[in-house]
Amino acid sequence: DQQVKQNSPSLSVQEGRISILNCDYTNSMFDYFLWYKKYPAEGPTFLISISSIKDKNEDGRFTVFLNKSAKHLSLHIVPSQPGDSAVYFCAASDRGSTLGRLYFGRGTQLTVWP
Amino acid sequence: DAGVTQSPTHLIKTRGQHVTLRCSPISGHKSVSWYQQVLGQGPQFIFQYYEKEERGRGNFPDRFSARQFPNYSSELNVNALLLGDSALYLCASSPTMTTYNEQFFGPGTRLTVL
Numbered sequence: 001d002q003q004v005k006q007n008s009p010s011l012s013v014q015e016g017r018i019s020i021l022n023c024d025y026t027n028s029m030f031d032y033f034l035w036y037k038k039y040p041a042e043g044p045t046f047l048i049s050i051s052s053i054k055d056k057n058e059d060g061r062f063t064v065f066l067n068k069s070a071k072h073l074s075l076h077i078v079p080s081q082p083g084d085s086a087v088y089f090c091a092a093s094d095r096g097s098t099l100g101r102l103y104f105g106r107g108t109q110l111t112v113w114p
Numbered sequence: 115d116a117g118v119t120q121s122p123t124h125l126i127k128t129r130g131q132h133v134t135l136r137c138s139p140i141s142g143h144k145s146v147s148w149y150q151q152v153l154g155q156g157p158q159f160i161f162q163y164y165e166k167e168e169r170g171r172g173n174f175p176d177r178f179s180a181r182q183f184p185n186y187s188s189e190l191n192v193n194a195l196l197l198g199d200s201a202l203y204l205c206a207s208s209p210t211m212t213t214y215n216e217q218f219f220g221p222g223t224r225l226t227v228l
Contacts, residue, residue: 004156036219043118043204043219044157089156100147100208101170102217104156 003027004092006105013112019077021108023090026071030092034102035064035075038087047088048075080112116140118207118220126226127195135190135223139207145169146188147217148180149204157204163188164210192225200227 005024013019021035031052036044050057050064050073057064063076077084090105119138127133139146145164149157162170163182177193186207192199202224208217 006156041221043206043221045219046217091156100145100162100164100217101159101172102147102149102157104149104158106154106156 002106003030004090004103004105006090006108008108009106010109010111013080013110015082015112015114016079019075019080019084019110019112021075021077021088021090021110023073023075023105024071025073025092025103027092027094027103028071029094030103032093032095033064033066033073034091034093035062036089036091036104037084038089038107044089077110080110082112082114085110085112118205118218120203120205120220120223122223123221124224124226126228128228129195129197131195131227132191132193133195133225135192135203135205135225137188137190137205137207137220139186139188139205140218143207143209143218144186145208145210146182146186147206147208148188148190149206149219150174151202151204151222152198153201160190195227197227200225 034049035047038044066073087107089107091102121136147162148160151157159172161180166182180190182188202222204222205220206217
């Protein structure tokens, strides 16, 4: 059962433009959401997170938006840089019952071209 | 500071064999989680260990087992290997059970079952 879904396997964006990566979830008990970035031959690296009590969290070029009613979150990268090219995973957790466990989406391959 | 380390990097086994994968967490981290990432999918939770005790288990058969040692390193064991066990196995460490945004991943062990 895929409780976290990333329906776009790939996204291609020109350098300097905005990249928007989307994620949907089905479990209404999820209360904490994270984005990870993964380069080839490396483990996923934590990028940014958001608690369900917020609807936006910003860190430099990265902003995550959460729409609880739609069970949808998105990651905005502005401006996009070639070094941002990687696979981005959305992850979620139900901190009340599944301590420490993260549910991941399938990932979106972002390619930023010059 | 050393990050999460995993060994071996790559492994090739045949069906029916047994495999042991190893993980050393970041110094000071007491929680270790294991994830399986099949090609084209996101990481799937297998186990979490904290203070040498199993604290969570995903939907994996009993062929999968793990343990955590007094120095907080961990082993993942898989018995009676199947072709479907071919995957990237990721280890993640964090200071506590619930430090989600500080869950650091290792580079993974690529297991191929022939």
